[in-house]
Amino acid sequence: MKKFKVNSLLILFTSILFLSACNQDPKWKGQEPIVRVSTLTKPIQYQLKKxxxxxxxxxxxxxxxxxxxxxxxxxxxxxxxxxxxxxxxxxxxxxxxxxxxxxxxxxxxxxxxxxxxxxxxxxxxxxxxxxxxxxxxxxxxxxxxxxxxxxxxxxxxxxxxxxxxxxxxxxxAQELITSKHMQDWTDDLATISYITKSTIGESRDGRPIPVLKIGVADDKKMIIVLSRQHPPEVTGYLAMKAFVEAIATDNELARRFRDEYNTYIIPMVNPDGVDNGHWRHNTGGIDLNRDWEDFNQKETTLVKAFLTNKLESSKGEFYFGVDFHSTFHDIFYTIDPELKGNMPGLVPDMIQAMTEDIPNFDPNIKPGGLDGPKISSTSFLFYELGAESVTFEIGDDTPRDLIKKKGEIAAIKLMELMLK
Ligand SMILES: [Zn+2]
The missing domain is CATH 2.60.40.3120 (Immunoglobulin-like)
Incomplete structure (x- = not known):
């Protein structure tokens, strides 16, 4: 009899444990927090091409x-x-x-x-x-x-x-989108009257790193878009394209936005890594998204110089910054909402507004720790420039039409909020 009671209790406890596990938020918890690593150049192995x-x-x-x-x-x-x-x-x-x-x-x-x-x-x-x-x-x-x-x-x-x-x-592993594809896409956009293309310099191996400017405003109010620090992250790149094309499009909202804000886009920060078929690094053997504090690598240094020169020459501000990436599932890595940049609340409001126009969209948002290392692009954009920033991550297997929709709707909501 006593044994029966113990077993019943065990079953009860197990059931409670099981039910509470079921009630937990099923969302993916994201990658482990990033840790500081040396970003001094290391050798890489080039492939034998044949x-x-x-x-x-x-x-x-x-x-x-x-x-x-x-x-x-x-x-x-x-x-x-x-x-x-x-x-x-x-x-x-x-x-x-x-x-x-x-x-x-x-x-x-x-x-x-x-x-x-x-x-x-x-x-x-x-x-x-x-x-x-x-x-x-x-x-x-x-x-x-x-x-x-x-x-x-x-x-x-x-x-x-x-x-x-x-x-x-x-x-x-994913659709092949190399620096040539990126050059063709940016050349096409640059045929539009309010879009110009230039370069911020050359990568370690001498590939040009283009920057697009969309807008006819003075540079008092600016936003910055980055992508492809990590070569295999094609789904993030596809979202970036849709985001940029929504700002470049010919409609009332985008026109008003371009009159007030200039958008700068560096669509491929790591062209050497992309064209060499790398898993992660540039040809300095380094994960560029860990180099935004020490700036040991040429590509990150060029982006920083471009942004800080822009601020100095215009006496303007960057109000928003986004860096598109890919990971296992869709997630937004945000800055802790306690911290205020140049337009407080912009990123959480944009993500919330996206849910209005994307059916069944329940965004997974992971705010960054306040005392973690500030070594990623979005930390730099926020802590050094004051831009409200977000790492916009797309899952490896997210359906391509949904990726497009997310990129486009994010841009539309952002433009609406920034014009309010
Ligand atoms: Zn990434």
Whole structure:
């Protein structure tokens, strides 16, 4: 009898625990807080760029911008094994891959993606026939190695079933958007009368880093948009594009905004990392988004110089700053709302207003700690410039039409609030 009571109590307690767990906020908690690291230049490993003749009439290539394929071999008649490694270590687990594959006759093959020891697979494969339009690999052809699940729940390797032929197949972690694509997009925008394009300087490896200016105001009131410090973060870049295009569009709201505010956009802070197919770093081997206090890297130093020169020459202010990134799920990393910049409340109000026009949108907002290290771009924009700032993170797998909508609606709500 006594034993029965103990068991009943145990069941009761377990049920209470289970129910309270169910009641917890199910939202993703975001990445671990960032920690201060040295941002002094370190060596990186460049890829050997070539066409790999695998035998059996099968070929692979990494000889294009944005590619990453560090080794590849034909393991048996139909199994191709690829090795994907980062530019250097330690590094965040964002294993980017991109390569082309073809064969001299039509055949079905298996392609296995393996990574550096201790790294798990992250990006669902995308396929393209022309390098411009991309589709997810059909799920029936996606074979994750369920015997190799690592901490975090992802496998250490995956295999995809592909049909290859003389028509080149592009395989990549996300849509391929290199510095060339960014240059084409910004050139197109700059044909509009109220948009100008210039550069803030050149990256370590000599690639121009463009800046767009949208607006016909004097520089008394400005906003700043950044993206692509981290090369694989294509979904954040897509949101940035939609955000910028909403400010560039020809309607009443955007016209009024451009009359009062100038918007500066640096769409690709790390073009060397992007074109070299890096997982995370610039060619100085550093995570640029940890260098906004020490400014040891050329790219961050150029952005800082551009912004501070702008302030000095105009005697104006930056009222808002956004840096677009990608992570596992959509999230906003904000500045603690206790702290007031040049337009207090702007970021929380913008996010709240977005919920009016995006169905079922329940934003995940994570305010930054007050005493954490101030080493990221949005810390710099807030603490040094007074701009109300936000790190706008898009999930790796967020549907592309929703990404576009979020970018566009964020810009519309921001313009409405800033004109009030
Ligand atoms: Zn990032």
């Amino acid at each position: 066409t790999f003749d695998l035998g059996n009439g099968i070929y692979c290539s990494n000889d294009f911008d944005g590619a990453r394929l560090n080794g590849v071999v034909l393991t048996n008649d139909t199994l191709v094994s690829a090795l994907i490694t980062p530019e250097n270590t330690p590094i965040n687990g964002s294993p980017w891959y991109a390569f082309k594959i073809w064969s001299n006759s039509e055949k079905n093959i298996y392609l296995k993606l393996t990574y550096l020891e201790g790294v798990s697979h992250r990006y669902y494969p995308k396929l393209s026939r022309d390098g411009l339009s991309w589709n997810n690999l059909d799920s029936i052809n996606y074979l994750p190695d369920t015997t190799s699940i690592m901490e975090g729940g992802a496998p250490s390797n995956i295999t995809m079933k592909l049909s290859v032929s003389t028509d080149t197949l592009w395989v990549a």
